[in-house]
Amino acid sequence: MDKEDFARRLRELRRRAGLSQEELASRLGVSAQAVSKWELASNLPETGVLVPLARLLRVSTDELLMSPVLREEWEARWRTAWKGRDHFALLAVAEAALRELPEDREWRFRQGNEEYQTAALTGDPAERERLLRLSEGHLASLLRDHPGDEEAGTALVCTLLALDRRREAEALAERLPNREKLRLILQMGRAREKALRETVTRSVFELLNLLLDDGSPKAQDMAEAILASAGEDGQLIFYWLELHRQRAALLCEKGDRAAALRELGALMDRVRGEGSGPTEEEPFLLPTLEAGSAEERRRWGLEALEGEAFASLRETPEFLALLARAGEA
DSSP states (O other), X not given: OOXXXXXXXXXXXXXXXXXXXXXXXXXXXXXXXXXXXXXXXXXXXXXXXXXXXXXXXXXXXXXXXOOHHHHHHHHHHHHXXXXXXXXXXXXXXXXXXXXXXXXXXXXXXXHHHHHHHHHXXXXXXXXXXXXXXXXXXXHHHHHHHSTTOHHHHHHHHHHHHHXXXXXXXXXXXXXXXXXXXXXXXXXXXXXXXXXXXXXXXXHHHHHHHHHHHHOOHHHHHHHHHHHHHXXXXXXXXXXXXXXXXXXXXXXXXXXXXXHHHHHHHHHHHHHTTOOOOOSSSSOSSOOOOOOOOHHHHHHHHXXXXXXXXXXXXXXXXXXXXXXXXXXXX
C-alpha cells in the first residue's frame, strides 16, 4: 500500500464523510496526531484499524485501499459514457466496474441508480419491471451496508415510487437523515399524480362525450371499453345509463324488442345501483367523483323510458314493469 496514494485517498474520503481529523481519531480510539501522520504520508494505519476506518468513512476496505490508477481508469470510462448521457452505457460501465470492485460503495450506488434511470427509458414493460426490481435490490443492499446513506436512500425512494409502492417509499423517507427534502419530493410526486389524474379525467370525459354523441355501434363499443376500465364512480354512472339508452333505442329501431327490453333492464339495474360493476378490481383511470343522488338517477331513468324511441314498447308488460321499477328506484 503506497503511503502517498493512501494519504490522498484518506483525505478525500474523510472530507466526503464530513469528519475532522479529531472526530475521526476520537471514533477510532487513536490520537489526532496519528490521523495527521496518515494524511501526511508519514505513516500507515495498522491492519486492525482498516475495517473500522472504512466503516466510519462509509466505504469498503477495497475502496479505501484501491489503487488510484485502477479507480481513474473506471472513472474515465464513466465520464466518457456520461458525456453522451447514455444511461444504458453508464449501466454497462457500472456493472463491469463492480466485477473488479464488488464492494465499492460508489459503483454499487451507480449501478442501482442507472438501473432506475434505464427502466424509465425502455419501452418494454417487462424489462422496465425487471430493471426496477434490480435497482430496488441493489440500493436496499447498499443502504443496509451504509445506514443513513442519503444518496442511496433517495434513489431507493424514487425506485419504490416507480414501482407504485408509495407507502413503502414514504416509510423509508421518514427513516433517512434528509427526510425533509424527501417529504418535498413526495409532495411534488403527489401533486403531479393529482394533476395527471385530473387531466386524464377531463380527456376521458371529452372522449366519452364524442363517442356517445356519435351514437354508432362502433362508438358505443369503444365507450363501453373505456367505461369498463374506468369503473362506475360518480358521474360515470350517467355515461353508463346513456350507453344503455342508446343501445336500447337502436335495437328498438331494428325491431328487436326483446333485446331492447333487456338493455333497458340493464339500464334500470344501474339506476337502482344493481349494475355488474367495473371489470377491474379498482378503477385505474379516474379518481372518485361526486356521484349523482338516487333521485337524480331515478329521474334520469324515467326520462329515458319516456323517450319517443320506446313508443312501440309502452304497452308491453315488460315495459310497464320497468316503469314500475323506475318509480320505486
